[in-house]
Amino acid sequence: MGARAALVLGGSGGIGFAVAAMLAEEGYDLTIQGRRPEKVDAALERLPGDPLGLPADLSDEGSIVELVAAHGRSRGRLDVLVNSAGLGIGQPIEELTAKAVDLQLNINLRAAVLATRECLPMLKAAGAEHRKALIAHVSSWAGRFPPAWLSVYGAGKAALNGFAASSQRELAGTGIQVTALCPATVETEMTAYAQGEIPPEEMLRPEDLAEAVRFLLRTSPNCVVPELLLGRLGDLIEPA
Numbered sequence: 618m619g620a621r622a623a624l625v626l627g628g629s630g631g632i633g634f635a636v637a638a639m640l641a642e643e644g645y646d647l648t649i650q651g652r653r654p655e656k657v658d659a660a661l662e663r664l665p666g667d668p669l670g671l672p673a674d675l676s677d678e679g680s681i682v683e684l685v686a687a688h689g690r691s692r693g694r695l696d697v698l699v700n701s702a703g704l705g706i707g708q709p710i711e712e713l714t715a716k717a718v719d720l721q722l723n724i725n726l727r728a729a730v731l732a733t734r735e736c737l738p739m740l741k742a743a744g745a746e747h748r749k750a751l752i753a754h755v756s757s758w759a760g761r762f763p764p765a766w767l768s769v770y771g772a773g774k775a776a777l778n779g780f781a782a783s784s785q786r787e788l789a790g791t792g793i794q795v796t797a798l799c800p801a802t803v804e805t806e807m808t809a810y811a812q813g814e815i816p817p818e819e820m821l822r823p824e825d826l827a828e829a830v831r832f833l834l835r836t837s838p839n840c841v842v843p844e845l846l847l848g849r850l851g852d853l854i855e856p857a
Contacts, residue, residue: 621743622646622692624685626675626732627702629653629660632755632803635823636699636830641666643831645697648688650675652702675702675728676720685735695739696747699830700729701755705770718769725773729754730780744792748838751794753830754781758801758848774799782843792838798829800847821847 623640627633629651637660641647647668651657657670669691673684688695703725706717733752744750759767760774781797788795804820829845836842 620644620646621696622648622688622694623697623699624648624650624688624695624736625699625701626650626728627755628699629656629670631701632800632823632826633699633701634660634663635827636701636753636755637668638664639824639827639831640697640699641668643834646692648692650684650702675732676723678731681728681731682735685732689739694743695736696743696749697751697753697830697834698732698736698740699753699755700732701826702728703755703757703774705759705767707766708769709766710768713769721769722773725770726776726780729777733780733784740793741791744788746792748792749794749834750792751796751830751833752781752784753833754778754795754797755826756781756797756799756844758799758846760797761799761846778844785841785843794833794836794838794841796833796842797844798826798847799844800826801849815849819849821849 623645625633625637628637628649637647637649641664649660649668650671650673654672657672661668661670671684671687673680706721708717740750754777756777757774759771760778763771778797781795785795800821802815802820803823804817825847833842
């Protein structure tokens with residue numbers, strides 16, 4: 618068996634880039650996706666090895682289909698799928714816009730579902746080969762503990778957790794493990810809005826998620842981890 622291969626959606630920045638860097642370090646033939654070509658190119662310059670960068674609009678089904686097909690043509694296999702693309706738009710419920718609702722659900726949930734569908738043949742082949750294929754969905758603490766002002770974001774992440782749990786049941790016996798990673802606030806471009814409430818130095822690091830994925834890759838084929846909560850100490854302390 619040659620090098621194993623990984624596809625990271627949202628791999629051009631933030632959590633996705635940190636996970637991609639770890640996978641490259643671990644020797645995976647790596648493909649990253651990002652929405653903006655210039656950001657994908659910048660990420661490729663910072664990653665070791667010979668990564669492949671594929672800009673794609675994850676709100677478009679055809680783009681997802683072609684993205685996975687392009688990975689398959691280039692790498693010939695897929696052992697790890699990381700769905701880390703996502704966005705949050707804070708709006709009070711009475712001011713929700715259909716555009717913001719659709720965008721969040723399309724990227725945070727629909728894209729992950731469609732990418733999983735497209736990747737399953739390659740993942741099943743890898744699972745049959747070594748019983749250790751992995752699907753890691755980057756969900757959120759908000760999917761377990763829904764916040765105010767981010768109702769649609771939290772709802773979409775809760776649905777992603779449900780999809781991950783259902784997928785693991787359906788894929789039992791195929792050698793594919795499915796985990797929803799549920800971090801609290803991580804210091805990325807996406808969470809700059811929260812830095813007035815949570816100092817950046819008190820946020821989780823993108824590398825925390827990379828280490829979580831590394832842990833999942835090193836467990837035995839018999840170890841199923843349906844969900845990983847990654848909180849901050851402040852999230853676990855009840856206010857006085």
